[in-house]
Structures are given as structure tokens and as C-alpha cells.
Amino acid sequence: xxxxxxxxxxxxxxxxxxxxxxxxxxxxxxxxxxxxxxxxxxxxxxxxxxxxxxxxxxxxxxxxxxxxxxxxxxxxxxxxxxxxxxxxxxxxxxxxxxxxxxxxxxxxxxxxx
Amino acid sequence: xxxxxxxxxxxxxxxxxxxxxxxxxxxxxxxxxxxxxxxxxxxxxxxxxxxxxxxxxxxxxxxxxxxxxxxxxxxxxxxxxxxxxxxxxxxxxxxxxxxxxxxxxxxx
Numbered sequence: 001x002x003x004x005x006x007x008x009x010x011x012x013x014x015x016x017x018x019x020x021x022x023x024x025x026x027x028x029x030x031x032x033x034x035x036x037x038x039x040x041x042x043x044x045x046x047x048x049x050x051x052x053x054x055x056x057x058x059x060x061x062x063x064x065x066x067x068x069x070x071x072x073x074x075x076x077x078x079x080x081x082x083x084x085x086x087x088x089x090x091x092x093x094x095x096x097x098x099x100x101x102x103x104x105x106x107x108x109x110x111x112x113x
Numbered sequence: 114x115x116x117x118x119x120x121x122x123x124x125x126x127x128x129x130x131x132x133x134x135x136x137x138x139x140x141x142x143x144x145x146x147x148x149x150x151x152x153x154x155x156x157x158x159x160x161x162x163x164x165x166x167x168x169x170x171x172x173x174x175x176x177x178x179x180x181x182x183x184x185x186x187x188x189x190x191x192x193x194x195x196x197x198x199x200x201x202x203x204x205x206x207x208x209x210x211x212x213x214x215x216x217x218x219x220x221x
Binding site for chain 2: 004033040041042043045090092101102103104105106107
């Protein structure tokens with residue numbers, strides 16, 4: 001069974017802290033994605049990666065960075081967390097052959113105080 | 114740019130009622146279309162898809178037909194159950210562009 005796991009379901013951080021959100025997939029997928037989900041706004045793409053060490057900006061990359069050192073792992077980094085980054089963060093992956101059939105992790109609900 | 118518009122919720126139905134959630138899109142070329150579902154406390158799951166005009170995607174009693182002439186991909190189910198209560202997202206390839214989601218609540 002396909003699996004995308006995220007390091008935490010719930011996270012509380014303080015303003016200014018550096019935050020790491022980890023995502024791991026076990027399907028040998030080439031593509032990985034980070035979204036944030038907010039009420040009334042749906043899902044918005046932050047960053048995605050088509051290969052190891054490659055990254056592309058999505059619609060809302062400001063305030064975020066990513067790292068993909070290994071194929072199975074894609075990390076989202078908040079360099080200096082702010083309260084407007086309080087949100088649900090969803091990681092997804094997909095194969096190169098079917099790039100748009102994405103498999104999602106359970107999400108991390110991040111609260112920045 | 115490419116976009117998806119889906120009906121706003123929430124939608125509340127009684128068990129065994131007929132469901133329609135409207136979705137229209139704007140895209141260049143010939144996108145693939147998807148419906149994803151998010152159950153409470155979980156990530157999104159692919160519900161069904163259609164890759165070309167007139168294709169019908171179906172799964173778990175849900176159906177949607179890719180209508181190029183009306184740029185639509187409406188989700189339907191003939192008889193909803195309480196277990197169908199979730200948020201439903203329409204999406205198209207771009208990479209994926211999502212609608213804002215429609216929350217469905219089904220009451221017994």
C-alpha cells in the first residue's frame with residue numbers, strides 16, 4: 001500500500017523559530033510537493049521537486065524553502081516562523097509517469113504563537 | 114492561468130439523497146481532471162479521474178464526466194451515506210490546480 005508520512009501531526013512553534021517539516025514516501029516517486037491548506041483558500045502549492053536536489057517554486061514560496069537530498073524525503077523549512085504561517089501543511093508525491101495522480105500524507109497542523 | 118471553480122459549501126444532505134457538486138475549469142490545452150476527497154483528520158485521497166473529453170471517472174458510487182464543451186467535471190452520487198461526509202476537491206493538471214473544496218455533511 002502506498003504511503004506518505006509526515007513527521008508530526010501537530011506542531012506548536014514560537015515566532016522567529018526555524019521549523020522543519022519532514023515528508024517521506026515509500027513509493028519511489030520522482031515528484032514531491034508541499035501545499036498549505038487554509039479555510040476558504042483550498043490548497044496552495046508552496047514548492048515542488050521533480051528530482052533529487054531539484055526544486056521549483058509554487059504559487060506561494062515566500063517565507064519557505066525546501067530540501068531534497070534523497071529521493072524519498074522532501075523537507076519544508078520555515079526559516080523564521082511567523083503567525084501567518086499557522087496552517088495545515090500537506091505533502092504529496094507522484095510518479096514521473098503519472099505526475100498528477102498525487103498521494104497525500106495526513107498533514108501537519110502547525111501553530112505559530 | 115489555469116483555474117478551477119467549484120460550488121461553495123457547505124452542503125448538507127440526508128442519507129440516500131442525490132449529490133451533485135459542480136466544478137468548472139479554465140485551462141489551455143487538454144488537462145486531466147480529478148476529484149480528491151479529504152475525510153476528517155486525514156490527507157487527500159484520489160477519488161476519481163478522467164484524462165480526455167467524454168471520459169467518465171467512477172469510484173465508490175461517485176461519477177464525473179469530462180465535458181469539454183462546457184468545461185465541466187461535476188461530481189455526482191445517486192445515494193449518499195453518512196460515511197461520505199468529507200471535503201471534496203476538484204483539480205486539474207498544471208501541475209495540480211485545486212478548487213477551494215466543498216464540505217459535504219450527510220445526516221442520518
